[in-house]
Amino acid sequence: MLKGNDxxxxxxxxxxxxxxxxxxxxxxxxREAVEKAGTDGSILIILGGIVACIFTVxxxxxxxxxxxxxxxxxxxxxxxxxxxxxxxxxxxxxxxxISAFEVRILAEVVKMFLLDDTPTxxxxxxxxLVSAYLVRGGIEGLARMAELILPIVIIPVFLLLLSxxxxxxxxxxxxxxxxxxxxxxxxxxxxxxSFIGYELVLFMAAYVKDTENLMKFNVLSILLVTFxxxxxxxxxxxxxGVNEVKHLLWPILSIMKTIDLPxxxxxxxxxxxxxxxxxxxxxxxxxxxxSSALILCKLFGLKEHRYFVxxxxxxxxxxxxxxxxxxxxYDIMGKxxxxxxxxxxxxxxxxxxIVALIKKRKEPSDNV
Amino acid sequence: MLRERENSxxxxxxxxxxxxxxxxxxxxxxxIVYREFTVGERRFKFAIVYVDGLTDKILVSDYVLESLMHQxxxxxxxxxxxxxNLYELVKNGNIAITExxxxxxxxxxxxxxxxxxxxxxxxxxxxxxxxxxRGWPVRGLNEPQTETVIRGxxxxxxxxxxxxxxxxxxxxxxxxxxxxxxxxGRRSKTDVAVLYIEDVxxxxxxxxxxxxxxxxxxxxxxxxxxxxxxxxxxWMSPFPQVENTERPDAVAAALYEGRVAILIDNTPFALVVPxxxxxxLQSSEDYYERWIxxxxxxxxxxxxxxIALLLPSIYIAVTAYHPGMLPTQLALYVAATREGVxxxxxxxxxxxxxxxxxxxxxxxxxxxxxGTTIGIVGGLVIGQAAVEAGIVSPMMVxxxxxxxxxxxxxxxYNIATGFRFVRFGIxxxxxxxxxxxxxxxxxxxxxxxxxxxxxxxxYMSPYVSFSETYSDLKxxxxxxxxxxxxxxxxxxxxxxxxxIFSDSEE
Numbered sequence: 001m002l003k004g005n006d007x008x009x010x011x012x013x014x015x016x017x018x019x020x021x022x023x024x025x026x027x028x029x030x031r032e033a034v035e036k037a038g039t040d041g042s043i044l045i046i047l048g049g050i051v052a053c054i055f056t057v058x059x060x061x062x063x064x065x066x067x068x069x070x071x072x073x074x075x076x077x078x079x080x081x082x083x084x085x086x087x088x089x090x091x092x093x094x095x096x097x098i099s100a101f102e103v104r105i106l107a108e109v110v111k112m113f114l115l116d117d118t119p120t121x122x123x124x125x126x127x128x129l130v131s132a133y134l135v136r137g138g139i140e141g142l143a144r145m146a147e148l149i150l151p152i153v154i155i156p157v158f159l160l161l162l163s164x165x166x167x168x169x170x171x172x173x174x175x176x177x178x179x180x181x182x183x184x185x186x187x188x189x190x191x192x193x194s195f196i197g198y199e200l201v202l203f204m205a206a207y208v209k210d211t212e213n214l215m216k217f218n219v220l221s222i223l224l225v226t227f228x229x230x231x232x233x234x235x236x237x238x239x240x241g242v243n244e245v246k247h248l249l250w251p252i253l254s255i256m257k258t259i260d261l262p263x264x265x266x267x268x269x270x271x272x273x274x275x276x277x278x279x280x281x282x283x284x285x286x287x288x289x290x291s292s293a294l295i296l297c298k299l300f301g302l303k304e305h306r307y308f309v310x311x312x313x314x315x316x317x318x319x320x321x322x323x324x325x326x327x328x329x330y331d332i333m334g335k336x337x338x339x340x341x342x343x344x345x346x347x348x349x350x351x352x353x354i355v356a357l358i359k360k361r362k363e364p365s366d367n368v
Numbered sequence: 369m370l371r372e373r374e375n376s377x378x379x380x381x382x383x384x385x386x387x388x389x390x391x392x393x394x395x396x397x398x399x400i401v402y403r404e405f406t407v408g409e410r411r412f413k414f415a416i417v418y419v420d421g422l423t424d425k426i427l428v429s430d431y432v433l434e435s436l437m438h439q440x441x442x443x444x445x446x447x448x449x450x451x452x453n454l455y456e457l458v459k460n461g462n463i464a465i466t467e468x469x470x471x472x473x474x475x476x477x478x479x480x481x482x483x484x485x486x487x488x489x490x491x492x493x494x495x496x497x498x499x500x501x502r503g504w505p506v507r508g509l510n511e512p513q514t515e516t517v518i519r520g521x522x523x524x525x526x527x528x529x530x531x532x533x534x535x536x537x538x539x540x541x542x543x544x545x546x547x548x549x550x551x552x553g554r555r556s557k558t559d560v561a562v563l564y565i566e567d568v569x570x571x572x573x574x575x576x577x578x579x580x581x582x583x584x585x586x587x588x589x590x591x592x593x594x595x596x597x598x599x600x601x602x603w604m605s606p607f608p609q610v611e612n613t614e615r616p617d618a619v620a621a622a623l624y625e626g627r628v629a630i631l632i633d634n635t636p637f638a639l640v641v642p643x644x645x646x647x648x649l650q651s652s653e654d655y656y657e658r659w660i661x662x663x664x665x666x667x668x669x670x671x672x673x674x675i676a677l678l679l680p681s682i683y684i685a686v687t688a689y690h691p692g693m694l695p696t697q698l699a700l701y702v703a704a705t706r707e708g709v710x711x712x713x714x715x716x717x718x719x720x721x722x723x724x725x726x727x728x729x730x731x732x733x734x735x736x737x738x739g740t741t742i743g744i745v746g747g748l749v750i751g752q753a754a755v756e757a758g759i760v761s762p763m764m765v766x767x768x769x770x771x772x773x774x775x776x777x778x779x780x781y782n783i784a785t786g787f788r789f790v791r792f793g794i795x796x797x798x799x800x801x802x803x804x805x806x807x808x809x810x811x812x813x814x815x816x817x818x819x820x821x822x823x824x825x826x827y828m829s830p831y832v833s834f835s836e837t838y839s840d841l842k843x844x845x846x847x848x849x850x851x852x853x854x855x856x857x858x859x860x861x862x863x864x865x866x867x868i869f870s871d872s873e874e
Contacts, residue, residue: 011835114804115689126801130808134815144818144832271686271693271803278807 010213012143013204016287017197017221019146022228023284024102025194027109028330029229030236030251032194036187038242039172040179042230047184048191049226056198056222059349060215063205065356071202071348072298078356087348088295094340095292096312098196099285100319101333103127106281108326109253113274124320128289128313131282135290136306139207142290149283153276154228160259160269161235167258168238193338194229197284198222199345203291249326253277289316377474383413383491386474390417393478400481407436407458413491414458416499417477422484424503431464432488432499458490458497467500479557506531512614512636514781517653524614525636529559532616532631532638536563539620544568550581558589559633563619568626570861576823577628577641592637595630599641601821606789608782609822611640611648618652626862642823644859646830646844649673651779654847663846668777670845675774676787680721681798681806683767684713689802705761714799716760720768721792723750728772829859 008016033041066074071091075084107123115123134141201218208214236251239258248254256273290305292312297305323329377389387402394400404415414436418428436458471477477487477496484502509531512524525532533547544566551557560581564574580599589595592612600609613619614636619629622640630639649669654662687706691699709716727746731739751765771791778784790813797805820827830840837858842848854868 009833009835012833110804115802118801118804122801123804126808130811130815133812137815137819141815141819144826144828145815147832147834148814148818148828271690275803275807278804279811282811 006138006140006207007209008139008143008204008207010208010210010217012147013201013208013214014217014221014224015146015150016143016204017200017218018224019150019280019283020200020287021195021197021221021225021284023197023281024105025196026229026232027105027250027252029191029194030233030245031248032190033233034237034242034245036190037179037184039175039237040177040184041233041237042173043176044184044187045191045229045233046226047188048195049222049229051188051192052195052198052226053219053222055346055349056201056218057215058353059199059201059345060205060218062349062353062356063202064211064214065353065360067211068206070206070294070298071352072295073206074356075352078352078359085299087344088299090340091344091348092292092295092299094337094344095288095295096315096319097333097337097340098288099292099316100322101329101337102281102285102288103316104320104323104329104333105326106278106285107320108329109250109277110274113253113270121321124317127278127282127285128316131286131289132309132313134286135293136309138305139204139290142286145286146283149279153280153283156272156276160256160273161231163259163261164235164239164255168235169241170238172238172241173234189338189342191229193341195222195225196337196341196345197287199349200287200291202349203294204287376476379472379474379477379494379496381492381494383415383489386489386496387415387417389474390478390481393474394481403433405433405437415489416486417481417489418486418501419481419484422504423486423501427465427501427503428486428499432486432501435464458488463488463497463499465499465501469498469500470495471498472496483557483559502530504528509535515613515615515618515651515779517615517651517656519656520653521615521617523616525616525631525638527634527636529561529631529633532636533561533563535616536619536623536629536631539616540565540623545623548578550578552581552584552586552595553589554585554587556588556590560589560595561631563623563629563631565623565626568624568856568862568864569628570626570863573626573628573642573823573860577630581630589632591635592630592632592639595632596639601823605816605820607645607786607817607820607827608648608780609641609643609820609827611643611780612637612782613640614638615652621652621655624867625857626860642825642860644822644825644827644829645783645817646840648780648783649778650843655850659847659849663848666845666847669779672774672777673787676771676778676784677791677794678806679767679771679774680717680791681794681809682803683764684717684795685798685802685806687713688799702761702763705763708758709761710758711760712799713764714795716764717768717795718792720754720760720764721771721795723754724768724772725788825859 029045030041033044037044063071063074066077072084072088075087078084079087103124106127107120110123111118111120134145198218198221201214205211205214232252236245236255239255240248240251245251253273257270259269261269289309289312293305293308296308296312297303323332377393380386380389383404387404391402399420400417401420402415402417404413406412407414416428416432469480471480472495474496477498480498481487484504486499486501488497488499490497506528507526509523509526511522515524523535525535537545537547542565546562546564546566548562550560550562552560562574562577562581577599581595584595584598586594586598596608596610596612597603602609611622613622619631619638619640623629628641630641632639649666654666657665686693687702691703694702706713711719723746727742727750730746731742734742747769751769754760755762755765775784775788778787794806794809794813797809799805801808818826818828818832826833830837830844834841839855840857840859842853843857851868855865856862856867858865
C-alpha cells in the first residue's frame with residue numbers, strides 16, 4: 001500500500017529538481033548566454049549542463065555513502081561538528097537568499113504583467129504563506145506537488161512554443177563557433193548557475209526509498225533541464241536575434257507576449273503564461289524553503305521541521321524587500337547567490353566526497 | 369446517557385420464566401407477538417416470539433406451527449426418545465426451515481427477534497432455537513435515481529442488505545468474494561457487510577477497513593453517510609474520501625479492481641474505498657461505451673470540473689483586473705453589458721451564485737412538477753428580470769448557468785458539492801488578487817489534494833506518486849482501449865494483477 005510515510009522515490013526527486021532548477025533561472029538565461037557568447041550560447045549552455053552533471057554525480061556519490069542522513073548530519077561525521085555546522089548555516093543562508101530572490105522576481109513579474117496597483121508586499125506575503133502551507137506538510141507533499149505542476153506547466157508552454165514556429169528565423173542561430181573557445185570556457189559559470197538546485201539532493205536523499213536509482217534520475221534531470229534551456233535559448237534567439245535578446249530583461253516572457261494564437265478566444269495569452277509561471281516559481285521556491293527549514297531542524301537535532309517554517313518566513317520576506325529595484329536585486333542578490341553557490345554547490349560536495357572517501361579507505365585498515 | 373448493557377441473561381429451564389424475562393425486556397413493545405402452544409399428547413410447552421411485520425408470517429405458520437402442532441400429533445412418540453431428546457427431535461425433525469441457529473442467552477435471542485427472526489422456546493431446555501424467518505416489505509429493484517446510465521444494468525440497490533449482497537454476488541461468482549458481516553450502532557445494531565475479493569484486494573487495506581469500522585462508537589447508523597464520516601481520513605476536507613454508489617455493477621467493478629465495498633442495511637447507498645480523484649470522475653458507463661467515445665466524455669468531464677471550479681472566478685478576475693485579456697470587441701461588449709450594473713463583479717457573481725444555489729436546493733426538495741416549476745420560474749423569470757432590472761449583467765447569468773450545468777456533468781454528486789464549496793473560496797481570492805489570486809487558490813487546493821489520502825492511497829493518484837502507478841494513467845483523463853488495460857489498476861496495490869489472460873494461461 002502506498003502509505004504516507006514521508007518517503008519519496010528517486011523519480012520524485014527528479015521532479016523536484018526539475019521544478020526547482022528551471023523555475024527562475026530560465027527567465028534571464030538566454031540573455032546572459034547571449035551576452036557572453038553571442039550565437040554560441042547554446043554551446044555555452046551545453047557546457048554548463050556538462051559541468052552541472054559532473055557535480056551532480058559528485059553530490060549523488062556523496063549522499064549514497066550515507067543512508068537516511070542529510071548533509072547536516074553526515075557532514076559532522078566527515079569534517080567534525082563545528083565545521084559542518086558552519087557549512088550547514090551557510091547552506092541555510094544561501095537557501096534563504098535564493099528563496100527571497102525567487103519571491104522578489106515573482107512579485108516584480110506579477111506586478112508588471114498582472115497586478116499594477118497591488119503592493120509588492122502583499123504578493124510576497126501571499127506566495128510565502130501558500131508555500132509555507134506546502135512546506136509544513138513535508139517532503140511527500142512537496143514531491144507530489146512537483147509531479148502535478150511540472151506537466152501542467154511544461155505541456156502548455158511547449159504547445160505555445162509550437163505556435164511560434166512560423167515566426168522563427170533560424171538563420172539567427174548562425175554563425176556558430178565564432179567565439180574564442182577560451183572565452184566560452186571562462187564564462188561557463190554563467191549557465192552553470194542556472195543549474196543551481198541540483199544540490200538539493202544533499203538534503204532530499206535522506207528521504208529517498210530507492211537510493212540505487214538516485215544517480216540515474218538526477219543525471220537525467222540535469223539532461224532534461226539542459227534540453228529545456230537549449231530549446232528556450234534557440235527559440236528566443238530565433239525570434240529576436242542576438243542584439244535584441246541582449247536588451248531584454250526576461251526574453252522568455254517577451255516571447256510569450258508576442259505569441260498570437262490564430263483565431264483564439266483570448267486576445268493575449270499573457271494571463272495564462274503568467275498563471276503557469278506563478279506555478280513554476282512556486283514549485284521552484286518551495287524545495288529551497290523546505291530545505292532551509294530542514295537544515296535548522298537538523299542543526300538543532302529535532303524531528304519536526306514544521307516548527308521552523310513560519311519563523312523563517314520573516315527573514316525571507318525582509319530579504320526579498322531589502323533592495324529597491326529589480327536591477328539591484330539581480331546585481332546584489334544574483335551575485336551573492338553565485339558566490340555562495342561556488343562554495344555550497346561546488347566546493348562542499350567535492351571536498352566532502354574526497355574526505356569521506358579517504359576516511360572510508362582508512363577505516364578498514366584501522367580495523368585490521 | 370448510555371444505557372447500561374444488560375448482563376447476559378441466562379436461559380432457565382422453565383419456559384414461563386423465560387417468557388416473563390423476555391416480556392420484561394421488551395416491555396411496552398406492542399409489535400412483539402408471543403404465541404404459546406403445546407405439542408403432542410404429553411403437552412410439551414412451546415412458544416414462539418417474533419416482531420409483527422418483520423417476519424414472514426406464512427413461513428412461520430405453515431412450516432413451524434403447522435408441523436409442530438399437527439404433524440407432531442400424528443407421530444407415535446417413542447416415550448423414551450421423546451423424553452430425552454425432545455429438543456433435538458424438534459430441531460432436526462419437525463421444522464422445515466432452511467436456516468436454524470441456536471443461542472444460549474436470552475439477550476442474543478432478543479437481538480435476533482428484533483432483527484426479524486422468530487425464536488422458538490421449548491420448555492425444560494436451556495437453548496433457544498432461532499428460526500430464520502426475516503421477511504418484510506422490500507422495495508422493488510428500481511433503476512438508481514442518482515446514477516442513471518444510457519447503457520448498463522438497470523437494477524439498483526435497495527434498502528435490504530441481503531438483497532444488495534445478492535446483487536453483488538450475482539456479478540461475482542467467485543469463491544474468493546468474501547462478505548463479512550458485522551453490526552454497528554449500539555442501539556440501531558445495523559447490519560454492515562464488508563465485501564472484497566480475497567486474492568485481489570490488498571490485505572492491509574481489508575484490515576484497515578475492518579479496523580476503522582470496528583472503532584466506530586455510535587449508537588445509531590441510519591445511512592451509509594454516517595459510516596462514511598467516521599471512517600474517512602480527513603474530516604476537515606471538502607472533498608469526499610469515500611465513494612458512494614447505488615449501482616451493483618459499480619460495486620462489482622470496484623471489487624474487481626481490488627477495492628473494498630461496505631454495504632449497509634437500510635440504505636441503497638454502498639460505500640467503496642479507497643477513492644482517488646480519477647475514480648470519482650469515472651462512471652460505470654465509461655467502460656461499456658467504446659473507448660474513443662468514453663475518452664471524449666472523460667475529457668469533457670475534466671473540463672466540466674474546471675468550469676465548475678473556475679469560471680465565475682475567471683470572469684471576476686478578467687472584468688475587474690485584466691480586461692485586456694479578452695479580444696477587444698468582446699471586452700467592449702462585456703463592458704457595455706456591465707454598464708449600469710451597480711455592483712462590482714464579485715458582488716454580482718455572489719448574488720447570482722447564491723440565487724442559483726437556492727434554486728437548486730429548493731428544486732431538489734420539491735417533487736417532480738413543482739420542482740420543474742421552480743426551475744422555470746427561477747431560472748428564466750428571475751434571471752431575465754434581474755438582467756432587465758440592471759442588477760446583474762447578462763454575461764453573469766450565462767456564466768452562472770454554465771457553471772451549474774458543468775457541476776451537474778460530474779458523475780459523483782459529493783465531489784461536485786465539494787467543488788461547489790471550493791468555488792466560492794476561489795471567487796474571493798480572485799476578487800482580491802485577480803488571476804494571481806486564482807493561481808494561489810488553486811495552489812492551496814492542490815496542496816490540500818496532494819496531501820489528502822484515502823485509506824493510504826494518495827487522493828491525486830495516478831497523477832502523483834506515479835513511479836509505481838503510472839500504468840493507471842491509461843484509465844484517467846482518457847480511457848484507453850480495453851485490450852490495452854491488461855493489468856488491474858495499481859493504486860490499490862492488488863495481488864492478482866492480471867485482468868486479461870493469454871490463451872496459454874487459461
